[in-house]
Amino acid sequence: MFAEGRGAVLTDLDGNQYLDFAAGALTQSLGHTHPEVVEALTAQAGRLWNVHDSATPDRADLLDLLARLLPDQLDTYAFFSTGAEVVEAALRVVQATAAPGRNRMGALRHGFHGKTMGSRMLVHWDVGHQSFSGNTVLGYAPYCYRCPLELEHPSCGVRCASLVRKHIAEKPNVSALVFEPVLGAAGVIVPPPGYWDQIAEACRAAGVLLVADEVLTGGGRTGAFLASELLGIKPDLAMLSKGTANGFPFAVLAGRGDLLRRPEAATTGAYASTYASNPLGIAAARATLEVIERDRLIERVRVLGALLEDRLGALRSRFANLGQVRGLGLLWGLEFVTDRASRTPAPEIARAVYTTALDLGLRTSLGGHILRIAPPFTLDEALLDEGLRLLDKAIGQVVA
Numbered sequence: 031m032f033a034e035g036r037g038a039v040l041t042d043l044d045g046n047q048y049l050d051f052a053a054g055a056l057t058q059s060l061g062h063t064h065p066e067v068v069e070a071l072t073a074q075a076g077r078l079w080n081v082h083d084s085a086t087p088d089r090a091d092l093l094d095l096l097a098r099l100l101p102d103q104l105d106t107y108a109f110f111s112t113g114a115e116v117v118e119a120a121l122r123v124v125q126a127t128a129a130p131g132r133n134r135m136g137a138l139r140h141g142f143h144g145k146t147m148g149s150r151m152l153v154h155w156d157v158g159h160q161s162f163s164g165n166t167v168l169g170y171a172p173y174c175y176r177c178p179l180e181l182e183h184p185s186c187g188v189r190c191a192s193l194v195r196k197h198i199a200e201k202p203n204v205s206a207l208v209f210e211p212v213l214g215a216a217g218v219i220v221p222p223p224g225y226w227d228q229i230a231e232a233c234r235a236a237g238v239l240l241v242a243d244e245v246l247t248g249g250g251r252t253g254a255f256l257a258s259e260l261l262g263i264k265p266d267l268a269m270l271s272k273g274t275a276n277g278f279p280f281a282v283l284a285g286r287g288d289l290l291r292r293p294e295a296a297t298t299g300a301y302a303s304t305y306a307s308n309p310l311g312i313a314a315a316r317a318t319l320e321v322i323e324r325d326r327l328i329e330r331v332r333v334l335g336a337l338l339e340d341r342l343g344a345l346r347s348r349f350a351n352l353g354q355v356r357g358l359g360l361l362w363g364l365e366f367v368t369d370r371a372s373r374t375p376a377p378e379i380a381r382a383v384y385t386t387a388l389d390l391g392l393r394t395s396l397g398g399h400i401l402r403i404a405p406p407f408t409l410d411e412a413l414l415d416e417g418l419r420l421l422d423k424a425i426g427q428v429v430a
């Protein structure tokens with residue numbers, strides 16, 4: 031049972047300490063209880079908690095900050111509380127603005143968008159209970175390690191993307207493609223070069239909106255404020271949540287003004303809900319993003335990411351059960367297999383590594399046969415080394 035967290039370190043009820051390489055729920059970009067976020071929240075807690083979606087000075091400042099941090103075309107914003115809530119808000123904008131007959135949405139296999147019914151319709155794999163795919167059209171995710179077409183990159187010519195492109199061109203009833211630029215929950219699936227170029231171009235040509243679910247990747251985690259920027263995608267709408275308010279429930283819908291302000295989308299109350307835009311969330315987001323901007327933490331993510339890449343690559347060369355290690359910035363997935371030839375997923379090994387690492391003092395994030403490593407941006411090199419030493423030891427103990 032965890033009792034408290036400071037920076038990258040958690041302490042349990044018995045006083046044992048753990049390095050948190052899962053940053054809470056991939057939320058604590060600045061680490062646990064960052065003093066400036068605590069101060070902003072504490073001051074706000076004594077001032078004002080809820081005025082529905084009325085204007086406040088902090089809200090105006092946060093809007094300015096987002097305008098500086100986000101790509102130019104994403105110039106209009108609405109605030110929410112959770113990932114699933116902001117995904118639903120984006121789906122409502124798509125529905126409200128879709129041309130008649132464009133009554134379906136595109137999504138990618140292996141994408142994850144939340145557990146409310148609308149977001150669940152976009153999720154086509156079993157995430158704890160059976161999938162409930164609705165009115166969506168599916169495209170291949172760029173999962174090279176387990177290529178659905180049984181091809182190898184780069185000789186495949188990124189065939190998965192050409193099939194998605196063909197699909198988009200042939201389905202005149204698709205209004206939007208909702209996607210994670212890097213697929214996080216499915217195990218940090220990083221697309222090969224060219225994947226998004228082809229798909230984004232096909233969407234533009236067909237008038238299909240690009241809706242980037244950056245709930246997990248947004249806010250700097252991959253080494254750019256949005257992963258879309260790294261991959262050359264210019265989304266029409268983007269959703270951010272996890273890293274934006276350092277773990278306080280908060281989410282941002284960012285979009286092209288001409289879409290979000292279209293009368294069909296911007297009906298009275300369309301972007302309001304009870305806790306959306308609450309001053310506490312705004313205070314936490316403002317403090318978090320100000321620190322990220324002021325301390326140039328996204329550059330730091332790139333520096334630490336390069337170190338992680340080297341060190342995790344070295345781990346892979348030592349342990350045959352590590353089938354693949356992949357990631358960007360401070361978001362990495364370690365895929366465990368029974369052996370490299372068959373690539374059979376090994377969830378029992380992944381779970382054993384997860385629990386052994388935790389016993390040794392390292393917290394990671396487990397999903398099936400994949401461990402995710404996503405430390406806070408504020409980590410220093412010494413703690414990065416220490417975490418990797420514990421991970422190395424944990425894998426060694428499990429597969430020895």
Ligand SMILES: Cc1ncc(COP(=O)(O)O)c(C=O)c1O
Pocket residue numbers: 112113114115117142143144145210214215243244245246271
């Ligand atoms: C890409 C993505 N979208 C949406 C969600 C849903 O967010 P929440 O759990 O806050 O509803 C998640 C959560 O992990 C996510 O990773």
